Amino acid sequence: xxxxxxxxxxxxxxxxxxxxxxxxxxxxxxxxxxxxxxxxxxxxxxxxxxxxxxxxxxxxxxxxxxxxxxxxxxxxxxxxxxxxxxxxxxxxxxxxxxxxxxxxxxxxxxxxxxxxxxxxxxxxxx
Amino acid sequence: xxxxxxxxxxxxxxxxxxxxxxxxxxxxxxxxxxxxxxxxxxxxxxxxxxxxxxxxxxxxxxxxxxxxxxxxxxxxxxxxxxxxxxxxxxxxxxxxxxxxxxxxxxxxxxxxxxxxxxxxxxxxxxxxxxxxxxxxxxxxxxxxxxxxxxxxxxxxxxxxxxxxxxxxxxxxxxxxxxxxxxxxxxxxxxxxxxxxxxxxxxxxxxxxxxxxxxxxxxxxxxxxxxxxxxxxxxxxxxxxxxxxxxxxxxxxxxxxxxxxxxxxxxxxxxxxxxxxxxxxxxxxxxxxxxxxxxxxxxxxxxxxxxxxxxxxxxxxxxxxxxxxxxxxxxxxxxxxxxxxxxxxxxxxxxxxxxxxxxxxxxxxxxxxxxxxxxxxxxxxxxxxxxxxxxxxxxx
Ligand code: HEM
Numbered sequence: 001x002x003x004x005x006x007x008x009x010x011x012x013x014x015x016x017x018x019x020x021x022x023x024x025x026x027x028x029x030x031x032x033x034x035x036x037x038x039x040x041x042x043x044x045x046x047x048x049x050x051x052x053x054x055x056x057x058x059x060x061x062x063x064x065x066x067x068x069x070x071x072x073x074x075x076x077x078x079x080x081x082x083x084x085x086x087x088x089x090x091x092x093x094x095x096x097x098x099x100x101x102x103x104x105x106x107x108x109x110x111x112x113x114x115x116x117x118x119x120x121x122x123x124x125x126x
Numbered sequence: 127x128x129x130x131x132x133x134x135x136x137x138x139x140x141x142x143x144x145x146x147x148x149x150x151x152x153x154x155x156x157x158x159x160x161x162x163x164x165x166x167x168x169x170x171x172x173x174x175x176x177x178x179x180x181x182x183x184x185x186x187x188x189x190x191x192x193x194x195x196x197x198x199x200x201x202x203x204x205x206x207x208x209x210x211x212x213x214x215x216x217x218x219x220x221x222x223x224x225x226x227x228x229x230x231x232x233x234x235x236x237x238x239x240x241x242x243x244x245x246x247x248x249x250x251x252x253x254x255x256x257x258x259x260x261x262x263x264x265x266x267x268x269x270x271x272x273x274x275x276x277x278x279x280x281x282x283x284x285x286x287x288x289x290x291x292x293x294x295x296x297x298x299x300x301x302x303x304x305x306x307x308x309x310x311x312x313x314x315x316x317x318x319x320x321x322x323x324x325x326x327x328x329x330x331x332x333x334x335x336x337x338x339x340x341x342x343x344x345x346x347x348x349x350x351x352x353x354x355x356x357x358x359x360x361x362x363x364x365x366x367x368x369x370x371x372x373x374x375x376x377x378x379x380x381x382x383x384x385x386x387x388x389x390x391x392x393x394x395x396x397x398x399x400x401x402x403x404x405x406x407x408x409x410x411x412x413x414x415x416x417x418x419x420x421x422x423x424x425x426x427x428x429x430x431x432x433x434x435x436x437x438x439x440x441x442x443x444x445x446x447x448x449x450x451x452x453x454x455x456x457x458x459x460x461x462x463x464x465x466x467x468x469x470x471x472x473x474x475x476x477x478x479x480x481x482x483x484x485x486x487x488x489x490x491x492x493x494x495x496x497x498x499x500x501x502x503x504x505x506x507x508x509x510x511x512x513x514x515x516x517x518x519x520x521x
Pocket of ligand 1: 338339395
């Protein structure tokens, strides 16, 4: 059982690459983002290093939508079994052709209701 | 060639020695300007010195960067230009009318006028038999996002005028343009202004047209490394104690900028708008912590924030910025305004170019700015009363 090579979050709104940040913590709270992130039209992706630790992985990000609003959010995914209650996004899709047995893994996280929704939902984590 | 009073400006100066010049000027101005001259004990900045003025002193509130090309690029003509410039500047900056000044009353309030002359790389290809230029002094290469317009770029030489009074400034520019008119042609003029108030109390930084506090991390005169960062101390002797000016006209795309949330605007630079503090800091002058994170663990100064990329990778990779704002009104229905980015460095190859290279590649500010003009000049060393600016090129 292992992790994919990248985490990619897709948004309903176009992004601007301002103030972008992404941190992926493994269950031991170590940041496993292993290189520069990429901001494309609708998505933010970052390479992560391989980790075999089972448990909860926490993804925290900041993006700015095309209309100039910064958004910060956080969600979890699991390798193996859930070790904590989930705050998963509304809809999670996996990229076609790849399966991750036993992992609830958002290779592509589609936030169907858009970032405004996510913003409201996660803004209290500060 | 002649001014309206029929006295040839050049015949007074060029070709005659310094003594002849002094004699002629007393003869002409002895009575006429004495009353005027008694009013001049006001703000003025010395002209003579090891370095030219207009760099170390606090920038005047308004500026004109006037670019000239030699009409007939000969060594003798260049020398005449430099002599005329020196004579005019030595007088005008001290509140004294120039020789054969058509409006001497306009010269009496120097208002911190400085006049600073620099030569462009083109001069060394156009004028035969000049000494060679330092190898670190070349045209700035075009960067990917530049949209350079020749009407704002390059020339054989430039005169930077800075002043606190618009009348004095106009007079000085007009006087010089007239005096040089048979020798050199004005190619372009860039007019700039700076706020007359610091951005907030307790700082020397001022706001630019984007509302940002500018000047927070700038090696100002007095800084122990200022001299080595700014004044040339290698290469040919004639350039020693000069400096290199990089002058870029950078348009700000205000309509697009203004839709950004304030917090997004702050992320673009990496500093707060209200007090200029780096994100994560409380006050402007605290050392920047580029590793600072917010409560979520995300970096506060993002990978493509302007200050992260502009920050020198080493102590010598720094430039001294002395910018002006420009506002050219509405052109084709759009606001035409921005920054006259003026920076000084003793060696652009080891300071300016790497910084600009990083900014061109990924500065998030690039979305809201476009360089539309770019030039570089070697600001000649200063001179004493018995010489003239640029004399070192002829010895
Ligand atoms: C319209 C264009 C520009 C704007 C609005 C702008 C604005 C700013 C602002 C607000 C700061 C932070 C405050 C300060 O330290 O002054 C800054 C810093 C800086 N900028 Fe710019 N800038 C522009 C273009 C440039 C260019 C073309 C360069 C050089 C190639 C440059 C080099 C720097 C440097 C070296 C710093 C200090 C970085 C540090 O060490 O903290 N800037 N700029």
